[in-house]
Amino acid sequence: MPLLETRNVVVRFGGITAVNDASIEVEQGWIQGLIGPNGAGKTTTFNVITGLQPPTEGQVLLDGEDITTLSVQQRARRGVGRTFQRLEVFGSLTVFENVLVAGEMARTWNDDLPDPRKRADELIELVGVTRFRDQPADSIPTGVARLTELARALTIKPRVLLLDEPSSGLDDAETDDFGDLLRRLANEGTSILMVEHDVDLVMSVCEWIDVLDFGQIIARGTPEEIQNDPIVQQAYLGAEVGEQDDEEVA
Numbered sequence: 001m002p003l004l005e006t007r008n009v010v011v012r013f014g015g016i017t018a019v020n021d022a023s024i025e026v027e028q029g030w031i032q033g034l035i036g037p038n039g040a041g042k043t044t045t046f047n048v049i050t051g052l053q054p055p056t057e058g059q060v061l062l063d064g065e066d067i068t069t070l071s072v073q074q075r076a077r078r079g080v081g082r083t084f085q086r087l088e089v090f091g092s093l094t095v096f097e098n099v100l101v102a103g104e105m106a107r108t109w110n111d112d113l114p115d116p117r118k119r120a121d122e123l124i125e126l127v128g129v130t131r132f133r134d135q136p137a138d139s140i141p142t143g144v145a146r147l148t149e150l151a152r153a154l155t156i157k158p159r160v161l162l163l164d165e166p167s168s169g170l171d172d173a174e175t176d177d178f179g180d181l182l183r184r185l186a187n188e189g190t191s192i193l194m195v196e197h198d199v200d201l202v203m204s205v206c207e208w209i210d211v212l213d214f215g216q217i218i219a220r221g222t223p224e225e226i227q228n229d230p231i232v233q234q235a236y237l238g239a240e241v242g243e244q245d246d247e248e249v250a
């Protein structure tokens with residue numbers, strides 16, 4: 001049984017069908033990619049999984065339990081963590097305080113979580129931003145803010161972590177380190193579903209990739225299968241990679 005599953009999810013905004021019958025399965029400990037052109041429905045799918053967007057039709061299951069009608073907080077308590085495409089760090093708080101606040105909130109519902117101060121420092125070190133620990137989040141580079149957001153998402157000890165364009169703002173070396181970090185988290189049992197525009201990163205870390213186009217899953221498979229899929233080439237990879245030197249396609 002997959003850890004996380006969307007079943008035939010449909011989201012309509014008035015006349016727009018943003019997600020159209022999308023079924024996705026994420027196994028425990030997998031790093032999985034959700035890719036597709038701009039406007040394909042990736043963020044909307046994330047919003048459905050995390051509870052920010054009720055689906056018009058379909059279900060979300062976590063470990064076999066239907067969580068479709070649960071609130072964001074109820075899902076977080078069950079281990080659904082997330083970072084955002086648009087950064088959601090608190091600018092006036094330091095990196096440490098950003099992570100601490102999340103840890104303290106998580107402790108109010110889960111006594112088993114470790115001491116928030118200790119945990120915040122461990123997570124800051126884990127994601128590699130210790131040297132920015134005491135700087136306000138509005139004065140740090142975007143890539144560091146993204147990693148801070150990741151540390152914050154990890155405070156709940158998520159079973160499944162949804163990352164929306166996590167590598168934007170990271171340089172090549174930082175992206176390599178980030179890939180290693182994802183592998184480490186997955187090896188420890190965390191499932192990761194990520195929307196990511198850096199094709200090289202997606203292809204190197206993901207076990208499995210789903211491709212969305214106009215709200216529908218048009219292909220799914222291993223990175224190799226996806227790269228060689230003529231439908232994906234036509235809808236997404238081929239055209240856009242050819243147009244951009246840096247292979248950033250979303």
Ligand code: ATP
Pocket residue numbers: 013016017018036037038039040041042043044045085250
């Ligand atoms: P991007 O890569 O540009 O972030 P995406 O794949 O994440 O795109 P979504 O943001 O999920 O795509 O958007 C899917 C479609 O739904 C788009 O046509 C978008 O304009 C539309 N949409 C998203 N949110 C809303 C909303 N709240 N109201 C109306 N339309 C919306």
